Amino acid sequence: MATHIVSKAFVAMVVLSGVAQGFTDGSETLKFVPHSKTDLKDEISQYQDIADEIIKLSVYGAAQNQSYNRLAEMVDRFGNRMSGTQNLEDAIDYMLDKLKGDGLENVHGEPVMVPSWKRGDESAVMLQPRYHPMSILGLGSSIGTPQGGITAEALVVRSFDELHRRATEAKGKIIVYNQDFISYGVTVQYRTDGAYEAAMVGGVASLIRSVTPLSIYSPHTGHQVYRDGVKQIPTACITVEDAEMMWRMAQRGIKIVLNLNMSAENIGMVTSRNTVAEIIGYKYPEQVVLVSGHLDSWDVGQGAMDDGGGAFISWQALSLIHQLGLRPKRTLRAVLWTGEEQGLVGSQAYYEAHKINISNFDFVMESDAGTFTPQGLGFTGNNGSYEVIKNVLQLLAPINATLISTPADGGDVAFWIQQGVPGASLMNDNSRYMYFHHTNGDSMTVQDSHQMDLCSALWAVVSFVVADLDNMLPRDNPNL
Ligand SMILES: *[C@@H]1O[C@H](CO)[C@@H](O)[C@H](O)[C@H]1NC(C)=O
Ligand SMILES: *[C@@H]1O[C@H](CO)[C@@H](O)[C@H](O)[C@H]1NC(C)=O
Ligand SMILES: *[C@@H]1O[C@H](CO)[C@@H](O)[C@H](O)[C@H]1NC(C)=O
Ligand SMILES: *[C@@H]1O[C@H](CO)[C@@H](O)[C@H](O)[C@H]1NC(C)=O
Ligand SMILES: *[C@@H]1O[C@H](CO)[C@@H](O)[C@H](O)[C@H]1NC(C)=O
């Protein structure tokens, strides 16, 4: 805390003396001076030419298809990149080289400990009422079964409530959840807590219906959480099709017997890295506008959509600005997170390591919900900063991406936003996102080069303009 106060006082002194850096108007360097609405509009509208240049380069010019092609080169070479694997570390080394080669500054990795989990062989077979091998994916951090697997009768339920009501029937069974898909945010609790809830009533394993509104017999993996003091049982996801079929069979009073066989294993914590690149601000290098996405993925598909797209438009935002020879007043920093899929592990470590400088974090941006046709931003911040971002988004009128909605879709930047740093997430036409999420279908085939160009342009315009405004974005927390 003391450090902030000293640094603020130092900034104020420089402002008051106003000599060395040749300020014409002392007030412009005070961090949180609110503009009148007209001044703000005027200041921001002066960036229309730069915004147009960025859009031209990214969407129509020499950088057309660049973020898509760069992403394809990386994911075709490395495939998926699960935390704890050598493959992810190799991909990070590759990215460090590419970011340096692209002329970005202060390119480095920041070590962080992430969990390592091995999927191993896995299978689930229905033995009764008929032989039917099922497509499954073990859930991240699940333990394995004993050799030969677990053979037990299934108890099929539609909700935790139903499981609690039927608790006396659960002992020794494999709990199968056929929960409805409401939304990812609501329904994902069955993936996160399904094994814990099943173990609480004596279940020996659990299978969840994949969390998706659409299935073509595709299991969707993801993170799950055991709780202290509760028996750990193996857990996997099954397809919507198999979950619904088992539910129908159970409704008919048919006895279902399953064998679940998983050799999954938790290895422990290993070192990974958050990947960082910058364009250093020419006037306030210590103040930061952060753009981000995560480089790690699940161990299925290519991790191109989740979250190769978000990571690569964050690189591209800096790349476009560099290619145009631009440098904003504040530092632009791209952070490609690690350990996101294991529960925001990399971004939390980053927050802990850098929160001492929170007063210099101007704006934090994250793209982790698709890089389809961009519409604008999800935003969290006070009314003053909302007004600024709303005006900045007007610069994206040429690509029709001017919408602002609240709140931001926190994710990896939530730690900063919760403390009052203004933050944003990419709003895009991602209605198909959940079809591919955490499946073998998450590949370059889902991505579109034109859509990525539009997203990159939005990401570059917003981050550049915010980093170049006279003042930092206002925030309410007086300690920031
Ligand atoms: C970008 O990709 C599109 C479609 O694949 C192609 O028509 C266009 O020529 C490409 N642009 C550049 C600059 O390579
Ligand atoms: C369980 O999987 C192991 C390989 O992990 C295999 O050797 C074994 O035959 C399987 N057992 C059954 C019953 O599927
Ligand atoms: C905090 O910011 C200062 C000034 O930019 C920098 O020198 C220092 O390394 C930063 N510390 C951390 C932990 O990020
Ligand atoms: C912020 O804006 C909201 C909605 O526009 C309004 O209801 C609220 O009173 C404003 N708060 C302040 C402190 O201006
Ligand atoms: C602009 O975007 C909005 C919101 O995404 C959409 O409804 C509208 O059809 C778009 N207009 C054009 C001309 O693309």
Ligand SMILES: [Zn+2]
């Ligand atoms: Zn993601």
